[in-house]
Amino acid sequence: MESVIVALDVTNLVAAKQIIQQLDSQDKPTIKVGMELFYAAGVEVITWLQQQGYPIFLDLKLHDIPNTVEKAAFQLGKLNVQYLTVHALGGQTMMTAAVNGLAAGARQAGIEPPKLLAVTELTSISPAMLVNEQHVSLSMDKQVVSLAQLAAKSGAAGVICSPQEVVALRMALPASFLLVTPGIRPAGSATGDQQRVMTPAQAAQAGSSAIVVGRPITQASNPAFAYRQIVKEWTSHE
Numbered sequence: 001m002e003s004v005i006v007a008l009d010v011t012n013l014v015a016a017k018q019i020i021q022q023l024d025s026q027d028k029p030t031i032k033v034g035m036e037l038f039y040a041a042g043v044e045v046i047t048w049l050q051q052q053g054y055p056i057f058l059d060l061k062l063h064d065i066p067n068t069v070e071k072a073a074f075q076l077g078k079l080n081v082q083y084l085t086v087h088a089l090g091g092q093t094m095m096t097a098a099v100n101g102l103a104a105g106a107r108q109a110g111i112e113p114p115k116l117l118a119v120t121e122l123t124s125i126s127p128a129m130l131v132n133e134q135h136v137s138l139s140m141d142k143q144v145v146s147l148a149q150l151a152a153k154s155g156a157a158g159v160i161c162s163p164q165e166v167v168a169l170r171m172a173l174p175a176s177f178l179l180v181t182p183g184i185r186p187a188g189s190a191t192g193d194q195q196r197v198m199t200p201a202q203a204a205q206a207g208s209s210a211i212v213v214g215r216p217i218t219q220a221s222n223p224a225f226a227y228r229q230i231v232k233e234w235t236s237h238e
């Protein structure tokens with residue numbers, strides 16, 4: 001898996017193309033297309049990125065009844081993207097339905113199915129919010145490990161979690177299970193709505209499989225420089 005994934009959170013295709021052109025990256029990092037861009041630009045942005053040679057992480061965080069998720073995943077399985085997300089809180093049957101839908105869609109299109117990644121607890125949730133808003137009595141680590149174990153049983157290839165939980169997850173799951181971590185903030189950058197953050201170097205040291213970085217790159221005055229600095233920090237501690 002590519003190790004620094006760029007979250008292309010912009011409002012339209014023109015803005016997406018501008019960022020990609022500014023990045024001007026020879027190493028073609030995986031590009032994360034999330035709800036904001038996909039709802040604005042749809043499949044057109046996926047096709048354009050693929051034509052430029054970028055692997056795609058489609059972060060739509062499906063969360064619905066299993067039948068609906070399976071049918072949505074069937075459609076998305078035909079897009080030739082490398083990763084798709086669901087919410088682990090949708091349960092084991094829903095996650096397995098997503099895996100099955102992706103496999104069936106990809107089979108119909110004659111391509112490899114995307115890998116399923118399950119979002120555990122969003123990195124915008126603090127330990128206090130877990131207790132006071134979700135009424136979860138487990139610690140954040142235990143809750144994330146429990147959701148990750150459910151995701152593994154469901155056939156997911158990995159999870160989305162904060163780098164803060166990676167050490168606990170590595171002890172509980174097979175080494176091949178992907179731990180993809182947003183909530184990345186280079187030292188000194190604004191955390192914004194993220195609650196459980198680490199720097200790229202800390203995430204690498206903890207054992208993240210890959211980091212997801214959005215605003216520290218897309219809102220930088222020089223996105224290409226910001227991206228290169230993050231890659232440098234990540235690789236020097238890998």
Ligand SMILES: O=c1ccn([C@@H]2O[C@H](COP(=O)(O)O)[C@@H](O)[C@H]2O)c(=O)[nH]1
Pocket residue numbers: 007009034059119121122123124160161182183184194212213214215216
């Ligand atoms: O728990 C999660 C799951 C997904 N995300 C996504 O990652 C990026 C992070 O962007 P930043 O600008 O670097 O904060 C964004 O697209 C989220 O939708 C997450 O942050 N946390």
